[in-house]
Amino acid sequence: MKIKIGTGKRKPPLLIALLVASLLAPWGVPSGSAANSVLKYGYTGGGLVGLNPNQITSGTQRVVAPLLYDPLVKINKEGKLVPWLAESWSVSKDQRTWTFIVRTGVKFHNGRRFAASDVMRNLRWISDPANKSSQANEVGKIEKYRVSGLNKISITLKNPNSQFPGSLVFIYMADILNIKSSNIKYSANGTGPYKINSFSSDNYVYLKKNGNYWGNASKLDEIKIMRSPDATSALLSLQSGALDMVWNVAPNSIPSLRANKSIDFLNTDVFTGVHVLMLDTKSAPFNNPKARQALSYAVDRETIVKTAFGGVGEVSLTSTPLGTKDTAYKSGLNKYTFDLDKAKALFAEAGIKSGDTLTFWTLAGRRFEWVAMAQILQSDLKKIGITLDIQPQETASWLGKFYPYPKSFPNTIVANFLSPPPINAYQMNVYTTGGCECKWDDKAYDDMMKSALASTSQDEYKTILGNMQAKFNNEQPSVVVLTAANITAYRNSVKGAWLLGEGTPQLIDAYMD
Amino acid sequence: MRRLGTSVTMLFTASLLIFVVLRVLPGDPVTILLGPGNRGIGEEDIQEYRAKMGLDKPLLVQYFIWFSNFLRGDMGNSLFSNEPVRNMFSGHIMPTVQLTLAAIVLAIVFAISLALVGAIWPRSLVDRVVTFIASLGMAVPTFITAIILLLTFGIFWPILPTRGYIPFGEDPIGNLKLLTMPAITLAFAAMAPILRMLRASLAEASSSPWTRTAEGKGLLWNRIVLKHVFPNALIPSLTFVGITFGRMLGGAVLIEFIFAWPGIGTMMVDAIFKRDYAVLQATILFAAIASITVNFIVDLAYGFVDPRLRLKA
Numbered sequence: 111m112k113i114k115i116g117t118g119k120r121k122p123p124l125l126i127a128l129l130v131a132s133l134l135a136p137w138g139v140p141s142g143s144a145a146n147s148v149l150k151y152g153y154t155g156g157g158l159v160g161l162n163p164n165q166i167t168s169g170t171q172r173v174v175a176p177l178l179y180d181p182l183v184k185i186n187k188e189g190k191l192v193p194w195l196a197e198s199w200s201v202s203k204d205q206r207t208w209t210f211i212v213r214t215g216v217k218f219h220n221g222r223r224f225a226a227s228d229v230m231r232n233l234r235w236i237s238d239p240a241n242k243s244s245q246a247n248e249v250g251k252i253e254k255y256r257v258s259g260l261n262k263i264s265i266t267l268k269n270p271n272s273q274f275p276g277s278l279v280f281i282y283m284a285d286i287l288n289i290k291s292s293n294i295k296y297s298a299n300g301t302g303p304y305k306i307n308s309f310s311s312d313n314y315v316y317l318k319k320n321g322n323y324w325g326n327a328s329k330l331d332e333i334k335i336m337r338s339p340d341a342t343s344a345l346l347s348l349q350s351g352a353l354d355m356v357w358n359v360a361p362n363s364i365p366s367l368r369a370n371k372s373i374d375f376l377n378t379d380v381f382t383g384v385h386v387l388m389l390d391t392k393s394a395p396f397n398n399p400k401a402r403q404a405l406s407y408a409v410d411r412e413t414i415v416k417t418a419f420g421g422v423g424e425v426s427l428t429s430t431p432l433g434t435k436d437t438a439y440k441s442g443l444n445k446y447t448f449d450l451d452k453a454k455a456l457f458a459e460a461g462i463k464s465g466d467t468l469t470f471w472t473l474a475g476r477r478f479e480w481v482a483m484a485q486i487l488q489s490d491l492k493k494i495g496i497t498l499d500i501q502p503q504e505t506a507s508w509l510g511k512f513y514p515y516p517k518s519f520p521n522t523i524v525a526n527f528l529s530p531p532p533i534n535a536y537q538m539n540v541y542t543t544g545g546c547e548c549k550w551d552d553k554a555y556d557d558m559m560k561s562a563l564a565s566t567s568q569d570e571y572k573t574i575l576g577n578m579q580a581k582f583n584n585e586q587p588s589v590v591v592l593t594a595a596n597i598t599a600y601r602n603s604v605k606g607a608w609l610l611g612e613g614t615p616q617l618i619d620a621y622m623d
Numbered sequence: 624m625r626r627l628g629t630s631v632t633m634l635f636t637a638s639l640l641i642f643v644v645l646r647v648l649p650g651d652p653v654t655i656l657l658g659p660g661n662r663g664i665g666e667e668d669i670q671e672y673r674a675k676m677g678l679d680k681p682l683l684v685q686y687f688i689w690f691s692n693f694l695r696g697d698m699g700n701s702l703f704s705n706e707p708v709r710n711m712f713s714g715h716i717m718p719t720v721q722l723t724l725a726a727i728v729l730a731i732v733f734a735i736s737l738a739l740v741g742a743i744w745p746r747s748l749v750d751r752v753v754t755f756i757a758s759l760g761m762a763v764p765t766f767i768t769a770i771i772l773l774l775t776f777g778i779f780w781p782i783l784p785t786r787g788y789i790p791f792g793e794d795p796i797g798n799l800k801l802l803t804m805p806a807i808t809l810a811f812a813a814m815a816p817i818l819r820m821l822r823a824s825l826a827e828a829s830s831s832p833w834t835r836t837a838e839g840k841g842l843l844w845n846r847i848v849l850k851h852v853f854p855n856a857l858i859p860s861l862t863f864v865g866i867t868f869g870r871m872l873g874g875a876v877l878i879e880f881i882f883a884w885p886g887i888g889t890m891m892v893d894a895i896f897k898r899d900y901a902v903l904q905a906t907i908l909f910a911a912i913a914s915i916t917v918n919f920i921v922d923l924a925y926g927f928v929d930p931r932l933r934l935k936a
Contacts, residue, residue, distance in 0.1 A: 156893050311711070313885050338883045506651065506655055514666055
């Protein structure tokens with residue numbers, strides 16, 4: 111006999127309803143809504159592993175460095191080079207010896223006075239090969255130093271360089287004397303407008319106002335730079351007010367964010383970052399310039415910028431590292447307007463036929479715009495019979511494919527974003543011998559770079575940079591798709607923040623409305 | 624003792640496997656450390672740095688060094704931040720333990736409550752709602768649950784913070800507010816299978832001969848379910864709770880990522896992306912230890928729940 115149990119005996123107790131209601135009850139004001147003098151900045155990737163300003167491997171470190179430290183010279187909002195810790199500078203006639211007068215009355219966060227000798231110590235630290243500084247390449251050009259008194263330093267370069275101050279914009283002054291090499295990553299003892307409050311590697315850094323700052327007093331009491339590993343939730347946090355600013359927003363998020371009236375995007379007049387398709391110019395098939403030109407013609411830049419990059423960026427039809435608004439931009443060069451017939455013909459001349467396969471190496475889980483770019487290219491190449499095998503890889507594998515120089519990566523297109531110091535000479539300098547993983551070594555280009563740096567005439571300098579662009583335009587050591595900046599979204603209660611050309615938000619003048 | 628011996632052997636094997644597999648993966652921590660923007664770095668610099676970090680030594684030598692240090696309580700330093708892994712753990716372990724405990728307690732409380740409600744009123748509307756909740760929990764991906772919660776309580780009805788972590792000792796209320804959404808998300812996903820399993824076990828136990836005997840004796844149905852059916856139905860679910868708890872302790876990666884909760888899972892994923900071997904070895908080994916320990920405790924708990932098993936042992 112089957113027994114029916116418990117049929118319609120009782121009703122669910124009220125307790126369950128109360129439990130659910132208690133969970134849904136308001137908990138008060140979210141912790142995100144702090145006082146107005148605190149700026150909460152979120153970054154989605156990793157990379158804030160240390161605070162050494164001269165050992166920078168991530169974009170977030172670039173955001174933090176100018177808050178804790180000062181460089182000798184700086185790029186201002188208008189993209190111009192301005193004095194910072196160096197009050198003034200002069201150069202010898204041969205463009206080799208630069209003399210800087212440093213500011214007096216500047217103190218490190220520990221109270222020690224900053225002097226010209228600190229400039230030398232920092233430059234020496236950077237140039238010490240054991241420290242593997244990310245800025246070593248710039249400082250490597252120095253032959254000797256001479257410190258005179260407290261505020262004068264003369265730096266003699268190995269080669270003439272009329273643009274030398276420009277190479278110092280990302281070189282920051284730390285109190286080397288009081289930082290042991292083992293803890294330099296954590297002891298942020300600089301002269302900057304903010305001091306370190308607390309730091310958790312790759313998690314957060316909280317900064318507080320430096321009351322003894324030599325320059326204009328900061329308008330914020332605190333800046334909290336916090337990691338928000340998931341991009342979607344970071345943007346939700348921005349909308350909820352738990353974050354005031356989010357860096358490196360994926361372009362496909364722009365339309366939904368634009369619908370929110372309280373959110374805006376940092377912008378710049380001149381983009382200096384470049385999204386490139388990097389090619390191995392020493393391995394087949396891209397050791398043939400025709401194959402590189404063919405690829406450049408096969409890239410539908412207009413569609414890519416419009417759809418993959420959400421319209422943020424400037425199409426680079428001449429496929430050179432300088433954007434059209436750069437003062438040294440060379441117009442009148444060959445335009446790589448999307449043309450599959452030309453691409454097919456040039457590919458054939460370079461030995462790439464219908465049925466061949468090329469590999470596209472991109473990042474997985476981030477830089478979704480690169481995957482979208484690859485898919486557009488894949489669809490176009492298919493029309494001329496070429497297969498594009500898209501390989502999204504996590505960072506370590508992506509990097510291991512082409513880095514360090516001179517690693518070989520035949521038959522492969524690597525998506526990359528380059529953001530050298532926003533000075534046109536340094537943007538062009540990336541492609542001198544040994545500078546680019548593409549392994550392009552063109553003596554004429556190298557010589558032109560040297561001449562440009564040695565030039566004392568601005569017109570001559572621009573002419574040489576123009577010739578270099580012409581060379582690049584013809585050879586296509588990398589295919590430049592667009593000039594752009596990493597996208598930063600912010601709540602419009604944040605005022606005074608601005609963007610460097612390559613996309614690093616500058617928070618030094620930021621305040622909350 | 625035999626169980627303990629098996630657990631130690633499992634841990635040793637796991638540590639060796641972890642060590643070897645990590646180094647077989649493509650990608651090199653040194654290339655990431657020195658960065659692609661670091662112009663002028665060449666292969667010889669990479670090799671020099673590898674040697675400095677001891678990564679050029681034969682694999683077995685590296686393993687021996689790491690294992691002997693580990694036995695002495697030295698888990699090494701992060702290749703990137705140079706911070707002792709032990710210190711890094713101390714910063715990440717509490718968030719993980721707190722989140723896991725909160726989620727598992729919520730999951731158990733809700734699973735048991737709902738399963739009992741379903742068992743007391745079988746085939747009623749309430750029972751159908753319980754079944755629906757269980758199916759929903761199984762079907763809806765954790766990511767979606769998290770986003771729904773974020774949108775609801777972070778944006779449309781902003782009563783809860785959307786991201787971050789504050790230690791309980793620093794700000795208890797702030798900590799609980801931040802904990803709520805990640806714990807509910809994790810609990811919802813963990814609750815569903817426990818609920819289904821418990822509901823099925825309860826149904827099976829409810830139709831057993833001794834249940835009918837108890838009902839025949841005139842015992843109230845509520846009492847039968849709570850005193851007789853429930854303890855008998857608990858064993859299979861206990862195993863599952865143990866597995867889930869052990870897995871959660873190893874890091875609820877997705878939840879931690881979404882809510883910027885700085886637990887072991889986030890630490891592990893970061894270490895994977897950077898090939899930070901010392902951190903990765905320690906986090907994976909921690910996950911293995913957590914899982915083995917919890918299962919060991921669950922094995923012991925069987926005896927308490929069902930005395931027959933204690934006698935057999």
